[in-house]
Amino acid sequence: MTRNGPVDPILRREIERIAPPGLFIGHRLITPGDEDALRDDEAASIASPITAVRRASGAARIVARGLLARLGHGPVALPKAPSGAPVWPAGIVGSLAHDDRIAVAAVGSRRDYNSVGIDIEPAVPLPPDMLALVVKPEELPQIADDPLGGKVLFAIKEAVYKAIDPLDGTFLEFQDIAVDLRAGTATTRAGRAVTLRYSVSSHVLALAFSQAGSR
Ligand SMILES: CC(C)(COP(=O)(O)OP(=O)(O)OC[C@H]1O[C@@H](n2cnc3c(N)ncnc32)[C@H](O)[C@@H]1OP(=O)(O)O)[C@@H](O)C(=O)NCCC(=O)NCCS
Known part of the structure; x- marks a missing residue:
């Protein structure tokens, strides 16, 4: 148990390992009652009436508010914009999953x-019929010996989408993103590049980010 509630100790270590300087990352085991953490404007912005969905969104916001406190913010609301992305306080960038x-x-x-x-995705292989949808032919050699390689690319591309949609507002398909695992970069068809970090434990955790001053 931590300040933000129940955690997975292995995932916590992995998060510490991959977090770049100045980017705060946290997690929480989703717990019954987390749906009650949704503030009124957050609750109104989440369309789904399904308790499990609202619980997961509440849990992510408990984690985010804990991280924001470390950056000096009070318990702000993080409603969803029409795009689905959370609305962050001025001066903050962030992402939830x-x-x-x-x-x-x-x-x-x-x-x-x-x-x-x-x-974040469970560390189980991508269904074989999704491989061709997610992985570009030129990416295949990078994951040839790794049964979880397809899932790693899936999680990375979802993280890239979340990083880039708020900047560009451009819908991206998996095939619009080219990942270079060795270089730790991903580039979109439009030429936008982000840095990648990822870890595989009980879960595949993927992070995509662009530092201030880079394109
Ligand atoms: C954004 C998206 C990738 C999220 O994936 P998911 O498997 O549904 O859910 P996750 O748990 O990974 O992430 C959910 C969080 O993503 C965030 N999110 C949703 N839409 C977002 C967007 N357009 N930009 C940034 N973040 C977004 C939200 O914070 C959401 O949490 P919340 O509902 O509690 O606020 C997905 O909903 C989507 O819009 N996909 C279309 C684009 C796509 O998948 N292209 C192929 C990959 S490039």
Whole structure:
């Protein structure tokens, strides 16, 4: 148990390992009652009436508010914009993600980062019929020996989408993003580049970010 509630100790270590300087990342085991953490404007901005969905969104916002406190912010509301992206306080960039069990958030100052995207997925292989949808033919050699390679690229591309959509407002398909795992970069068809970090434990955790001053 931490200030933000129940955590997965292995995931916590992995988060510490991949977090770049000045980007705060946290997680929480999604817990019954987390849906009650949604503030009124957040609750109104989430269309789904399904408790599990609202619980996961509440859990992610508990994590995000804990991280924002470290940047000197009070318990601000983080409603969803029409695009689906959370609305962050002025001067802040951030991203949220959740699966059935874990909620994660990443936040940083706009002084240091232009944008950030995060994704978390269970560490199980991508269904074979999704491989061709997610992975570009030229990316295949990077993941040839890795049964979780397709899932890693899936999580990375979702994180890239979350980092780039708030900047460009451009819908991206998986095939619009080219990932270079060795270089730790992803580039979109339009030429926007982001830096990548990822980890594989019980979950695949992917982070995409662009530092202030980069294109
Ligand atoms: C944004 C998207 C990738 C989220 O994926 P998901 O599997 O549904 O859900 P995740 O748990 O990973 O992330 C959910 C969080 O993403 C964030 N999010 C949603 N839309 C977003 C957007 N347009 N930009 C940035 N973040 C967004 C929200 O914070 C959401 O949490 P919330 O509902 O509690 O506020 C997905 O909903 C989407 O819009 N996909 C269309 C584009 C796409 O998938 N292209 C192929 C990959 S490039």
